Amino acid sequence: MQGNDVALDGVSVTYSNGFTAVHPTDLTIRPGEFFSILGPSGCGKTTILRAVSGFVQPSAGRILIGGDDQAGKAPNARPTALIFQNLALFPLMSVRENVAFGLEARRMSKRARLAKAEELLDLVALADQGSKKPGELSGGQRQRVAIARALAVEPSVLLLDEPLSALDLKLRQHMRTELRGIQKKTGVTFIYITHDQSEALTMSDRIAVMNAGRIEQVGTGDEVYSQPLTAFAATFVGEVNALPGTITSREGGLVRMDTALGQMIARNPTDMAEGSKAMLFVRPEHLRIDTGNLVNRIEATLERRDLEGAFLTLHLRATATGQPLAAHMVNTGAPLPQGTTSVGFLPEAALVLPEGPVAKTGGEHAA
Numbered sequence: 077m078q079g080n081d082v083a084l085d086g087v088s089v090t091y092s093n094g095f096t097a098v099h100p101t102d103l104t105i106r107p108g109e110f111f112s113i114l115g116p117s118g119c120g121k122t123t124i125l126r127a128v129s130g131f132v133q134p135s136a137g138r139i140l141i142g143g144d145d146q147a148g149k150a151p152n153a154r155p156t157a158l159i160f161q162n163l164a165l166f167p168l169m170s171v172r173e174n175v176a177f178g179l180e181a182r183r184m185s186k187r188a189r190l191a192k193a194e195e196l197l198d199l200v201a202l203a204d205q206g207s208k209k210p211g212e213l214s215g216g217q218r219q220r221v222a223i224a225r226a227l228a229v230e231p232s233v234l235l236l237d238e239p240l241s242a243l244d245l246k247l248r249q250h251m252r253t254e255l256r257g258i259q260k261k262t263g264v265t266f267i268y269i270t271h272d273q274s275e276a277l278t279m280s281d282r283i284a285v286m287n288a289g290r291i292e293q294v295g296t297g298d299e300v301y302s303q304p305l306t307a308f309a310a311t312f313v314g315e316v317n318a319l320p321g322t323i324t325s326r327e328g329g330l331v332r333m334d335t336a337l338g339q340m341i342a343r344n345p346t347d348m349a350e351g352s353k354a355m356l357f358v359r360p361e362h363l364r365i366d367t368g369n370l371v372n373r374i375e376a377t378l379e380r381r382d383l384e385g386a387f388l389t390l391h392l393r394a395t396a397t398g399q400p401l402a403a404h405m406v407n408t409g410a411p412l413p414q415g416t417t418s419v420g421f422l423p424e425a426a427l428v429l430p431e432g433p434v435a436k437t438g439g440e441h442a443a
């Protein structure tokens with residue numbers, strides 16, 4: 077098996093009721109990449125996957141797989157296979173027969189089909205489970221059967237639509253490692269759709285952050301988390317404190333900003349002009365209660381402390397505006413501030429981005 081690249085060239089999808097679920101999108105997914113599309117429910121993720129697999133026709137643009145234009149090709153004529161949340165395994169067939177099922181349309185003897193199924197079951201670490209019925213397996217094992225079945229037709233691109241969302245948390249976390257391992261072993265290109273940011277961050281080579289029918293950013297997990305390009309990406313991926321304000325001056329890569337909590341200095345990668353409406357984003361792990369000589373300081377009251385073992389989450393409230401703030405810190409046992417205190421952050425640890433829509437709730441925090 078081998079992965080192909082997938083290129084979306086100006087692809088948009090407008091459904092027959094006139095609703096545009098995907099606005100013109102350019103995207104290149106590399107051969108053998110584990111690529112995730114991350115975004116809230118309804119943002120158009122499944123629509124993109126349907127377009128790639130051929131169940132939906134793009135209203136404009138082209139989809140190329142391995143350089144080959146897929147226009148007019150039926151789903152079963154494409155080098156793709158699709159796995160849904162609902163795995164749709166056949167309950168009365170054995171696991172081995174389920175995996176071999178996809179091969180029936182091929183000119184292969186039954187013996188060859190079952191041999192191939194055995195090979196795939198070995199790949200997903202179910203070599204000794206072939207004779208069981210799906211109902212006799214655990215949720216994670218059934219998931220792996222579905223993957224083996226999808227891989228049986230030797231797709232060069234495997235499309236996975238929130239395949240773990242029906243599983244409980246422990247299993248979901250375990251399956252992340254499994255899926256990543258299977259992807260590495262086969263070298264098949266995986267396009268993985270999820271609304272769960274920790275799934276995307278843990279498994280992917282690269283992530284596309286999607287909102288309201290548009291891809292707002294493509295990058296590695298580190299890039300998307302540490303260098304978000306939009307207010308939406310900053311608020312959907314990971315937790316963040318957001319302060320709206322206006323840019324008052326520029327100093328190199330830094331800007332000075334007026335906010336309701338005072339003047340702040342932070343990084344501004346997008347070269348915004350003085351007078352621009354902006355938002356400052358600072359992650360909880362960059363907010364410090366030991367403010368020393370930090371230039372950015374906010375007066376606040378500690379309202380609650382959540383113990384998470386090695387870490388603490390401090391829930392604070394800014395004195396000036398009542399805005400809630402979150403800070404993460406290592407649990408060293410050091411005494412925490414009582415009453416009014418100040419929190420602060422380094423200019424380099426905060427990011428100023430153009431004002432824009434923010435995520436209503438962050439991407440699900442499954443960890």
Ligand SMILES: Nc1ncnc2c1ncn2[C@@H]1O[C@H](COP(=O)(O)OP(=O)(O)O)[C@@H](O)[C@H]1O
Binds near residue numbers: 095119
């Ligand atoms: N067949 C359809 N006709 C009209 N609108 C649709 C259809 N399928 C999906 N939509 C709408 O398109 C948007 C994107 O849907 P979808 O791609 O399923 O989002 P996601 O997978 O990100 O949750 C949603 O607003 C949804 O209601």
Ligand SMILES: [Mg+2]
Binds near residue numbers: 118121123237
């Ligand atoms: Mg969906």
